[in-house]
Structure formats: C-alpha cells, structure tokens
Amino acid sequence: MSRPILYGADYSVYTRIARLALAEKGVVYDFEVVDIFGHEMQPPAWYTELQPFRKIPALKHSDLLLYETQAIVRYVDAAFVGPALTPDTPAGVGRMAQIISVADSYAYPWLVWGVLVPERKGTALTDDALDAAATCLAALDSLLAEPFFLGESPTLADLQVAPMLIYLGLTPSGMTLLERHPRLRTWLHGMQRRGSVQATRYPAESS
Incomplete structure (x- = not known):
C-alpha cells in the first residue's frame, strides 16, 4: 500500500x-x-x-x-498495526464517544474560539465565554478516569481533547481556567510529554 x-x-x-x-x-x-x-x-x-x-x-x-x-x-x-486507540468494551466505546462529542460540541467552540482566539487577538473575553469554558473543563474533569480519560492507556478521546487544552493553555485566561482543575492539568502535562504530541507541536507552543 x-x-x-x-x-x-x-x-x-x-x-x-x-x-x-x-x-x-x-x-x-x-x-x-x-x-x-x-x-x-x-x-x-x-x-x-x-x-x-x-x-x-x-x-x-x-x-x-x-x-x-x-x-x-x-x-x-x-x-494500521500499533496500540489500539479504541476501548474493547461496550462501556468504554460509549464513554469514548461521549468525551469526543463533548470536546467537539462544547470544548472546541468555547475553549478555542471563545477564549484562545479573542485573547490572542487582544479582544476582551465575554462573561458568557468564560462561564462556558469553565463548564467545559468541569465536564471533562468529571469524565477523566486517570491516568488517561479511559484508564491506563490513551484512546482517541485523549487525542481529541489534548490539542484543545494545549492551545487553551497558551493564554493567561486559559491558564487561570486550567488552574482550577489539578487532575486535568496533570493529565495534560502527561500528554505533552508523549512523543506524538512532541512531534506535532505548533510553533506557538514554544513562544
């Protein structure tokens, strides 16, 4: 092939x-x-x-x-061969789909477009955006099993959430929001040490 x-x-x-x-x-x-x-x-x-x-x-x-x-x-x-990124239980598959849907439907619009983009452009953040971002992080925190979202191994859920939280953390307001969730921060730091994340770093992460 x-x-x-x-x-x-x-x-x-x-x-x-x-x-x-x-x-x-x-x-x-x-x-x-x-x-x-x-x-x-x-x-x-x-x-x-x-x-x-x-x-x-x-x-x-x-x-x-x-x-x-x-x-x-x-x-x-x-x-492709390699570590499975999908759980092998029905409950795990359902939970992974839930986390991915939360990330797509709520986290991406509010964390990236509601906080990251306006703050990096120097635009004042709205209270609605900050409240919605806080709700997103609280929901993700509640779904985190540790050390990864579904337990001992990373899945597609971890890969879906990681870039959104990495980019959120590029802004002062994003860092403040993340400070409220020590478990999410620990998970994010672990993801940032993975070779896959290191190999796909966006230049802004070094600034």
Missing part, C-alpha cells in the same frame, strides 16, 4: 488530532499543507475535489479518500 497523505495545517486543532492518531500508531505518512485561511479565506481550488466543505483535514490512502476527523482517526486505528 502507498504511504498515506494527510492534508491540513499545523495550526489546526483537527489536523493535529489526525496527526496524533497517525503518530500513536507509528504510521509513516506525507503531510501536505492546506491553509484554509489563505487564498482569501479559501483553500486552493484543487482541495475542494478532496473535501467539498473546504475544511481540514483530509486523508488519502491508496484509492481511499476520507474527510472528517473522526472518520480519519477511526480508519487509522483500524487499518
């Missing part, structure tokens, strides 16, 4: 989730940069043939083309 090609951008939370899954499985792949905020806020024209909604990431592997992060990471987990 040919080497997979992942299309995305290093600043993208969802591209990073896919890259983390590939790294955790030990998959060698090619990374082709697609900047959805360039070209007058549009990706290159050729990319719409891969992703009709013009979002990132997308994955091409031989004749298979996938878009949507969850489709990509579940394929990567099933198609």
Whole structure:
C-alpha cells in the first residue's frame, strides 16, 4: 500500500488530532499543507475535489479518500498495526464517544474560539465565554478516569481533547481556567510529554 497523505495545517486543532492518531500508531505518512485561511479565506481550488466543505483535514490512502476527523482517526486505528486507540468494551466505546462529542460540541467552540482566539487577538473575553469554558473543563474533569480519560492507556478521546487544552493553555485566561482543575492539568502535562504530541507541536507552543 502507498504511504498515506494527510492534508491540513499545523495550526489546526483537527489536523493535529489526525496527526496524533497517525503518530500513536507509528504510521509513516506525507503531510501536505492546506491553509484554509489563505487564498482569501479559501483553500486552493484543487482541495475542494478532496473535501467539498473546504475544511481540514483530509486523508488519502491508496484509492481511499476520507474527510472528517473522526472518520480519519477511526480508519487509522483500524487499518494500521500499533496500540489500539479504541476501548474493547461496550462501556468504554460509549464513554469514548461521549468525551469526543463533548470536546467537539462544547470544548472546541468555547475553549478555542471563545477564549484562545479573542485573547490572542487582544479582544476582551465575554462573561458568557468564560462561564462556558469553565463548564467545559468541569465536564471533562468529571469524565477523566486517570491516568488517561479511559484508564491506563490513551484512546482517541485523549487525542481529541489534548490539542484543545494545549492551545487553551497558551493564554493567561486559559491558564487561570486550567488552574482550577489539578487532575486535568496533570493529565495534560502527561500528554505533552508523549512523543506524538512532541512531534506535532505548533510553533506557538514554544513562544
């Protein structure tokens, strides 16, 4: 089989989730940069043939083309050898899906777009955004089994949440919010030491 090609951008939370899954499985792949905020806020024209909604990431592997992060990471987990990233019990599968849904539906909009983006632009944060971010972190904290979200081994749930909390921690307000949750901070520090996270670091993490 040919080497997979992942299309995305290093600043993208969802591209990073896919890259983390590939790294955790030990998959060698090619990374082709697609900047959805360039070209007058549009990706290159050729990319719409891969992703009709013009979002990132997308994955091409031989004749298979996938878009949507969850489709990509579940394929990567099933198609390649390496540590399983999906639990082997029905309860574990359900809990993993719940955590991923919480991250997608609530954490990403409020932690990234509600706190990170405006604070890094120098825009004042709204009380609604801070309250919603606090609710997201409290919910995630309550779902954390330790040392990983589902116990002894990382799963797709950990890979989904990690980039969102890493980027949240790049801002003073984000750090303040995280300070209220020592268990989440401990989990996040552990994730940041993993080789997959180190290999996919966004340059802003060093600033």
